[in-house]
Amino acid sequence: MQVPFLKMHGLGNDFVVLDARAEPRALAAETIRWVGDRHRGVGFDQLITLEPAQDADVFFRFHNSDGSEAGACGNGTRCAASLILNETGRSSIAIRTIAGLLGAERLPDGTVRVDMGPPRLGWADVPLAREMDTLHVPMAADGVSDAACCSMGNPHANFFVEELSALDVFRIGPELEHHPLLPERANIGFVQVLARDHIRLVVWERGAGYTLACGSGACAALVNARRRGLVEARCTVTLPGGDLVIEQRADGHVLMSGPVATSFKGELTLG
Numbered sequence: 001m002q003v004p005f006l007k008m009h010g011l012g013n014d015f016v017v018l019d020a021r022a023e024p025r026a027l028a029a030e031t032i033r034w035v036g037d038r039h040r041g042v043g044f045d046q047l048i049t050l051e052p053a054q055d056a057d058v059f060f061r062f063h064n065s066d067g068s069e070a071g072a073c074g075n076g077t078r079c080a081a082s083l084i085l086n087e088t089g090r091s092s093i094a095i096r097t098i099a100g101l102l103g104a105e106r107l108p109d110g111t112v113r114v115d116m117g118p119p120r121l122g123w124a125d126v127p128l129a130r131e132m133d134t135l136h137v138p139m140a141a142d143g144v145s146d147a148a149c150c151s152m153g154n155p156h157a158n159f160f161v162e163e164l165s166a167l168d169v170f171r172i173g174p175e176l177e178h179h180p181l182l183p184e185r186a187n188i189g190f191v192q193v194l195a196r197d198h199i200r201l202v203v204w205e206r207g208a209g210y211t212l213a214c215g216s217g218a219c220a221a222l223v224n225a226r227r228r229g230l231v232e233a234r235c236t237v238t239l240p241g242g243d244l245v246i247e248q249r250a251d252g253h254v255l256m257s258g259p260v261a262t263s264f265k266g267e268l269t270l271g
């Protein structure tokens, strides 16, 4: 069976997009891992499946390159939303995900903004293994300690550091992703606050590893930096792949804007 796909990215956070609105395209975890393999398949941080929705313009489903499912994916939502914005010719759309209803719009400069909704800050929301203050979670690895955790529809743990380049992210990232306090693992964000409106961020993603950018991770970094009193409500977040603008509205909703791009289209041979 030949299945068409699009390869897209937001700041180098890359996605394979499958359109399953007309016919179902449920891939086995093993197939997802093969498509996600950068040497033997296509390669992606997340696979995004577009599905029909009852109460929104579209449903987005996200899978990591290890085959696991994720509740949220900020850059992927911006990329796939741009397809639906183009297709419908509308200026804004509603997207259903397993974590909730999101809104997306095209801004006058061509970038796409997604309303990721409010963060969830309770220990069981993240989730953490037991009741505790999510702003100070006793996790540590070489060069980092004292995590701030939240859910943006998916779990995030942030560590604030003086100098990002001093960290061995490829070693401590997987160690922290699998920390016993994180029963569903988490996306691990290392945050350097450069100014009250500028953050530098490197994310080790749950189920996908080192990424050039992580949208929900940028939202979590802003939320947790604000909770610690380090930044204002609107920040530029500089990731290895480029900049996102993240803003937390007075009602708590977190808005994320940045560029989207299509790399190529192709066909998968399945079965």
Ligand SMILES: N[C@H](CCC[C@H](N)C(=O)O)C(=O)O
Pocket: 013, 045, 046, 064, 069, 070, 071, 072, 073, 074, 075, 076, 154, 155, 187, 205, 206, 207, 208, 211, 213, 214, 215, 216, 217
């Ligand atoms: N790249 C995505 C996040 C993927 C999160 C996923 N790794 C998880 O298991 O939660 C983003 O832009 O928000």
